[in-house]
Structures are given as structure tokens and as C-alpha cells.
Amino acid sequence: MTIRVLIVDDQAMVRAGFAALLAAQSDIDVVGQAEDGRQGVELGRSTHPDVVLMDVRMPEMDGLEAARQLLDPPPGVTHRPKVLMLTTFDVDDYVYEALRAGASGFLLKDAPPADLIAAVRIVAAGEALLAPSVTRRLIADFAKQRPAQRRDPALKLNGLTPREAEVLELIARGLSNQEIAAHLVLAEQTVKTHIGRVLSKLDLRDRAQLVIFAYEAGVVVPGDQ
Amino acid sequence: MTIRVLIVDDQAMVRAGFAALLAAQSDIDVVGQAEDGRQGVELGRSTHPDVVLMDVRMPEMDGLEAARQLLDPPPGVTHRPKVLMLTTFDVDDYVYEALRAGASGFLLKDAPPADLIAAVRIVAAGEALLAPSVTRRLIADFAKQRPAQRRDPALKLNGLTPREAEVLELIARGLSNQEIAAHLVLAEQTVKTHIGRVLSKLDLRDRAQLVIFAYEAGVVVPGDQ
DNA sequence: CCCGGGCTCATACCCCGGTATGAGTCACCC
DNA sequence: GGGTGACTCATACCGGGGTATGAGCCCGGG
Numbered sequence: 001m002t003i004r005v006l007i008v009d010d011q012a013m014v015r016a017g018f019a020a021l022l023a024a025q026s027d028i029d030v031v032g033q034a035e036d037g038r039q040g041v042e043l044g045r046s047t048h049p050d051v052v053l054m055d056v057r058m059p060e061m062d063g064l065e066a067a068r069q070l071l072d073p074p075p076g077v078t079h080r081p082k083v084l085m086l087t088t089f090d091v092d093d094y095v096y097e098a099l100r101a102g103a104s105g106f107l108l109k110d111a112p113p114a115d116l117i118a119a120v121r122i123v124a125a126g127e128a129l130l131a132p133s134v135t136r137r138l139i140a141d142f143a144k145q146r147p148a149q150r151r152d153p154a155l156k157l158n159g160l161t162p163r164e165a166e167v168l169e170l171i172a173r174g175l176s177n178q179e180i181a182a183h184l185v186l187a188e189q190t191v192k193t194h195i196g197r198v199l200s201k202l203d204l205r206d207r208a209q210l211v212i213f214a215y216e217a218g219v220v221v222p223g224d225q
Numbered sequence: 226m227t228i229r230v231l232i233v234d235d236q237a238m239v240r241a242g243f244a245a246l247l248a249a250q251s252d253i254d255v256v257g258q259a260e261d262g263r264q265g266v267e268l269g270r271s272t273h274p275d276v277v278l279m280d281v282r283m284p285e286m287d288g289l290e291a292a293r294q295l296l297d298p299p300p301g302v303t304h305r306p307k308v309l310m311l312t313t314f315d316v317d318d319y320v321y322e323a324l325r326a327g328a329s330g331f332l333l334k335d336a337p338p339a340d341l342i343a344a345v346r347i348v349a350a351g352e353a354l355l356a357p358s359v360t361r362r363l364i365a366d367f368a369k370q371r372p373a374q375r376r377d378p379a380l381k382l383n384g385l386t387p388r389e390a391e392v393l394e395l396i397a398r399g400l401s402n403q404e405i406a407a408h409l410v411l412a413e414q415t416v417k418t419h420i421g422r423v424l425s426k427l428d429l430r431d432r433a434q435l436v437i438f439a440y441e442a443g444v445v446v447p448g449d450q
Numbered sequence: 451c452c453c454g455g456g457c458t459c460a461t462a463c464c465c466c467g468g469t470a471t472g473a474g475t476c477a478c479c480c
Numbered sequence: 481g482g483g484t485g486a487c488t489c490a491t492a493c494c495g496g497g498g499t500a501t502g503a504g505c506c507c508g509g510g
Contacts, residue, residue: 099364128361132352136329138363139353143325161486174434177467190488196468206496207467209399211436215447222440222447386456402497413496415458421498431466431498 003124004031006049006081008040008066010058014109018053021113028120037061044070048079050124054103056087056094064097071102082123095134096141105129159201165219167194171207172214228349229256231274231306233265233291235283239334243278246338253345262286269295273304275349279328281312281319289322296327307348320359321366330354384426390444392419396432397439 005022007030009015015033022028032047034040038061044052052070056063067083082104087094095106104123107116108131122129130138160168170180177195181188199205202213214220230247232255234240240258247253257272259265263286269277277295281288292308307329312319320331329348332341333356347354355363385393395405402420406413424430427438439445 096367099367104361104364122357125357126361127357128364129357130355130360130364132347132350132354135355135360136351136353138367139324139329139355142321142363142367143327163487171433172437174430174437176430186487187489189490192468193488196470199468205399205401205468207433208396208436211433211440212397212399215436215440218447222443388457411457412459414460417498418458421500424498 002027002029003051003120004029004047004049005120006030006032006034006040006043006047006052008034008037008043008052008058008063009055009086010035011055014055018116022117022120025117028117037063037066040066041069044081045073045077045079049081051120052081052083053120054083054085056085056098064094064101067098067103068101082126084119084123084129095137099138106134107131108133160198164194164198164201167191168198168210168214169219171195171210172220174211227252227254228276228345229254229272229274230345231255231257231259231265231268231272231277233259233262233268233277233283233288234280234311235260236280239280243341247342247345250342253342262288262291265291266294269306270298270302270304274306276345277306277308278345279308279310281310281323289319289326292323292328293326307351309344309348309354320362324363331359332356333358385423389419389423389426392416393423393435393439394444396420396435397445399436 005028007015007018007022009018012035015035019030019033023030031049032043034043036058040052040054040058040063041061043049044066052067054063054067058066063085067085070081071083073080083098083102084105084107085094085098085103086107086109088109098106105119105128107119107129111119111131119129166184167180170183175183177188177191180186181191184191195207195210198210202210204210204213215222230253232240232243232247234243237260240260244255244258248255256274257268259268261283265277265279265288266286268274269291277292279288279292283291288310292310295306295308298305308323308327309330309332310319310323310328311332311334313334323331330344330353332344332354336344336356344354391409392405395408400408402413402416405411406416409416420432420435423435427435429435429438440447
């Protein structure tokens, strides 16, 4: 079972180098080469590679956009290759863009050839791999935006009772007082009472500020419903 | 300049294996071995290693807690080693805990010896490195919680006008209509008009849901004020 | 030139949300 | 047994928020 690889890079010499390197592996087939993003997307659709080596900076359509199109195909297109991004420069925002788009890896072109080959195999296997400097950034970012967020029952809900915390979460989900009452099988007034206490305990004004607090305190987290 | 390494693992054979492997490298010194977390923290403080190889599961004090203590030292202790977590099992929540605590890497013990050696060097150099399966999880998580968030001027604010977007952000900061009016030098009614249009465009009900939308869409981000 | 969209504002209405006050039940603890 | 705190609910008030309607201003584009 050979790994089908598509190489997308605007520099002919780079393409040739990678192609030669990879084609020399018995388990890897280079099924195509493209010199810009647009062509890369086309070839990606027609040659259905397992792995696309994608340069970041390219004329016509950059690697990020091309990766997005390959990874989020229009209805009808079923094939989704793995994308391994490559860059000459020591990264920056590109990385995050690429990862958000669903890329499986991010390597610097100055990596040892053996690393590149290993990377292709890893990515083809459904795993992922990043250049060490990229990994460091990602971890730092990850740690920063969720600083040692202990998941204990009691967050830092300044002395909220369980019931109050429950109400707070429902508010942060966008429910009205009536809906909360229905949800918890309570009278609407009871809900109001709880909310009143929460507001005073947290020193806030209205439910909009409660929602803000919930997000900032990690009671709810963007993207989990 | 040799790399000073401390090995923390409850299995004597594992310690011996790693020690032999690493000590054979000319640029690596094994400066100590510990068989549980508590001892690991002690030795970490006294032998000031550059890199700590830390097993996750251990009696007495697990690797996570030990890593936390080494990476977030009490006042007075200035030394902060890099921590490279090791595990036998294919990971889970441990990973996230470890990364939040500031670990520089996470490897599976079944990785090739050459990988372990390379990892020590990478981590010592201030970079980071993860096992491919871990990398995949981290990326997936990263991509999920910030889904393809285009950073262009226009987010995905379903056709909001600039003014409307501005109002939305102020709502997401917790301001009342009056305060928004004052802030933008407008009549309160004008603010209401804008909000009304935003609500209908986004198909939402009230300002609380607007706040939720703002966080989910990345108009505002937890922890940036 | 006129048309449309973005922005502004007024008047008027209604209801949800938040406040105030008081009170009843239950569980737990000294 | 009395006290405390969590939870429940009622009645009553009112002000902010959201809706509806209509209108004027300015700008850029057909």
C-alpha cells in the first residue's frame, strides 16, 4: 500500500528535490506536482493523493487557502487528503491558520530529509507532526489560554451554591428565565431569586454580564455547545 | 555544554534503560534518578537538571503534580527545568494537564531510542516536541475550539455593517444601551435600532445571546479585556 | 439625477428582567 | 431545639430592553 503524495510549491527546484527524495522510497509515490495553490487544488481533486505537501507562500493562491479548499471540500467532493504544510521561514500566524484549517502538520524546509520522509508516513497514518518550534508555540498558546484550569466541581464561582451555578450556566447558554424555570422545573420567580443572588455575589448588573463572566471564568467554553 | 538530565520513573528497569541510552551520548549527562514524584521534585531542586524525563503514572506523587511543582516553583527557587513527559499508555487527559502545567513535550515510551535522544536535545534547546498521536489530538482540539476563524476584517458577522459590529462588541463587553450610546456619542434609540437589526440578522433574541454569539464567533476572546 | 444602503433619531408600546420584601420548607449542625 | 443556609415561591413595582413605524441625512453607484 503505497502512499500517494502531491507536491505543491512554486519553486521548481524544491519540487524536484522533494520529488526525488520521496520517490526513492519504496512505499511512497509522487502522483503529481503543482506550482501554485489553484493548480494544487485541481490536482488534489483529480489525483486524490493521500498526502499533500503544501508550501505556504505561493503566487496565485497561497497554501493556506489551497489547504482550506482541499480540507473543506464542496458538497459532492468526498476525497479529503492530509495536508502537510511547509515553509522556509520561521513561522508565525500561518501556523495557526493552517492548523485551524485542519492541516496535519507544519514543517520547516530546512528539516533533515529523513524527517520529511518520516513526516509523510506519520501524516498518512492519520497522525500529526509539527516542527519543534511550532510545537513550542502551540503548547505555549494552549497553556496560556487555558491556564491550569482545574476541572474541580467548584471553579472560582465566588461562593455560588450548586443551584446558582446551574442557573448561571443556563443563562450562559442563552435561555430566558421562563425557559430556565421550565428546564429546572421551577417557578419563574424562583429563577429570578437565584439570578438576583448570583448578580449580587458576583457584583454584576444583568444577564449579559453574567454570560461574559461565564465565558471568562470558564464556566462555559467557546465551541462546546 | 552537556545537557543535564534527571530521570523520574517508578520502574527500575526503565530508569536503567534510559540512563544507559542517554549516558552513552557525549552531549548528555544523567545527573540523577528518582523513583517517584516527590523524590523527583527534590532531586530536581538539588541537581538543577536542564531536562527532566518524567513518567506520568507513579506512586506517592504522580508525574503531573511533580511537573507542576517543578515548573511553577515557590518563591525563592529560581531554577526551572524543561519537563518531558513519558507514558506507556496511549494518552488521554494527562496530555492536556501536562501541557497546561508547562511541559515541553509528551512522548510514548515505545518511541524509537533515537527519538528519545533527539527529543531531549530539542527540549533542552527550548523547543518542544510531541508524539504524533498527541500532536494530532492537540491540533484537533485547537481547530475545534477556533474553527477556521478567518481573521479578515469581516469575521462571519452575517452581513453586519461596521457600526452594527461595533455595537455588538460593546454589548459583548457588558455595556448597557445608555453606556453604548455615550461611548459612541449617539442617542440611546439609535443604539436600540442597531441592536434590533443585529438581532434579526443573527436570528437571536436578546443581548445575552448576542454575548454568547460574540464569544462563539470570536468577536471577543476570553481573557483579553 | 435618483436610488438604495448605512446611519441617525423620534414617538410609542409592551414585556421581560431585575429588585424589594416576606415567607415557608428542609437539611444539617451545634 | 434553635439557628443557619440553601432552596422555594408569592406579590408587587419599575425601568431597561426590544419592537414597530416612520422619517431625515449623506454618500456612492448606476
